[in-house]
Amino acid sequence: xxxxxxxxxxxxxxxxxxxxxxxxxxxxxxxxxxxxxxxxxxxxxxxxxxxxxxxxxxxxxxxxxxxxxxxxxxxxxxxxxxxxxxxxxxxxxxxxxxxxxxxxxxxxxxxxxxxxxxxxxxxxxxxxxxxxxxxxxxxxxxxxxxxxxxxxxxxxxxxxxxxxxxxxxxxxxxxxxxxxxxxxxxxxxxxxxxxxxxxxxxxxxxxxxxxxxxxxxxxxxxxxxxxxxxxxxxxxxxxxxxxxxxxxxxxxxxxxxxxxxxxxxxxxxxxxxxxxxxxxxxxxxxxxxxxxxxxxxxxxxxxxxxxxxxxxxxxxxxxxxxxxxxx
Ligand code: ACO
Numbered sequence: 001x002x003x004x005x006x007x008x009x010x011x012x013x014x015x016x017x018x019x020x021x022x023x024x025x026x027x028x029x030x031x032x033x034x035x036x037x038x039x040x041x042x043x044x045x046x047x048x049x050x051x052x053x054x055x056x057x058x059x060x061x062x063x064x065x066x067x068x069x070x071x072x073x074x075x076x077x078x079x080x081x082x083x084x085x086x087x088x089x090x091x092x093x094x095x096x097x098x099x100x101x102x103x104x105x106x107x108x109x110x111x112x113x114x115x116x117x118x119x120x121x122x123x124x125x126x127x128x129x130x131x132x133x134x135x136x137x138x139x140x141x142x143x144x145x146x147x148x149x150x151x152x153x154x155x156x157x158x159x160x161x162x163x164x165x166x167x168x169x170x171x172x173x174x175x176x177x178x179x180x181x182x183x184x185x186x187x188x189x190x191x192x193x194x195x196x197x198x199x200x201x202x203x204x205x206x207x208x209x210x211x212x213x214x215x216x217x218x219x220x221x222x223x224x225x226x227x228x229x230x231x232x233x234x235x236x237x238x239x240x241x242x243x244x245x246x247x248x249x250x251x252x253x254x255x256x257x258x259x260x261x262x263x264x265x266x267x268x269x270x271x272x273x274x275x276x277x278x279x280x281x282x283x284x285x286x287x288x289x290x291x292x293x294x295x296x297x298x299x300x301x302x303x304x305x306x307x308x309x310x311x312x313x314x315x316x317x318x319x320x321x322x323x324x325x326x327x
Pocket of ligand 1: 216313
């Protein structure tokens with residue numbers, strides 16, 4: 001299939017906070033063990049934002065890292081899209097804060113929330129906006145401070161989540177586009193399995209809690225391994241590609257064991273799967289760019305490679321794109 005895309009990824013950068021939360025630290029906080037966590041999730045560490053460090057701070061540092069690595073200019077970006085489900089304010093948007101802190105003079109700024117699928121959704125939106133001719137240069141950011149909505153007395157969730165941010169720059173380029181094919185979908189009935197209260201009561205009708213994340217991990221696990229392999233196959237057929245033609249599978253880094261179970265049922269193997277889960281935990285909208293960056297740094301992901309990105313999570317919602325890595 002010929003791609004209709006007219007945008008190219010020209011740079012990537014990431015940032016994670018300094019503080020490390022290890023499995024040994026968690027053993028002192030709740031009744032758990034390093035053995036249980038590694039066996040069930042594959043996680044060893046996560047990064048935790050400082051008390052006054054918020055999602056826009058992480059996002060900006062990811063953009064600065066991108067500028068340092070690739071020497072790109074972001075001052076002439078005409079749109080900033082930030083995927084996050086942990087904004088420091090409902091409004092102003094995180095994207096507005098990024099605009100102001102980076103001093104970008106004239107740009108649109110918009111947050112979007114699709115939980116762990118957010119980064120891939122933002123990439124799809126940015127590609128569409130550029131390919132349609134409305135914009136030329138878009139900062140696409142996935143950033144989260146999940147530690148700020150995690151209940152550290154609940155062992156079923158607190159071992160999973162971490163903080164981080166990743167940014168890519170998407171620029172108009174008709175000759176060497178990055179996005180080959182995309183899919184997305186929603187299973188709203190599954191929303192009850194993963195949510196954070198905002199202005200409403202608990203989804204099961206009980207008293208309003210503190211605004212922490214509520215999760216039924218087992219149900220999400222079942223949903224993911226039942227649906228994602230087929231979603232991946234649909235995306236491959238939409239892109240008119242076989243799994244052999246795709247170098248890397250980059251699923252949302254929710255849980256390494258879940259990714260292994262997805263691969264047992266899907267077309268990819270673990271040796272061609274990129275994750276950020278082991279030392280970053282589940283960073284929701286940041287997990288896919290963090291995995292991409294780690295793979296670039298380790299010399300795995302190279303210019304010309306094809307990668308199938310697949311985000312999924314709260315909503316329940318999912319979004320996948322096959323991209324050609326162009327940097
Ligand atoms: N340490 C020790 N024991 C624990 C812990 C822990 N941290 N957490 C749960 N347990 C116990 C449970 O209490 C239960 O004990 P019981 O049998 O005495 O009742 C036992 O371990 C098994 O619990 P399960 O919930 O069935 O464990 P499971 O193997 O399903 O693993 C997990 C739980 C890791 C949460 C898994 O279900 C999972 O990863 N699900 C997907 C979660 C996910 O991906 N969420 C995010 C997706 S979207 C997004 O990223 C926002």
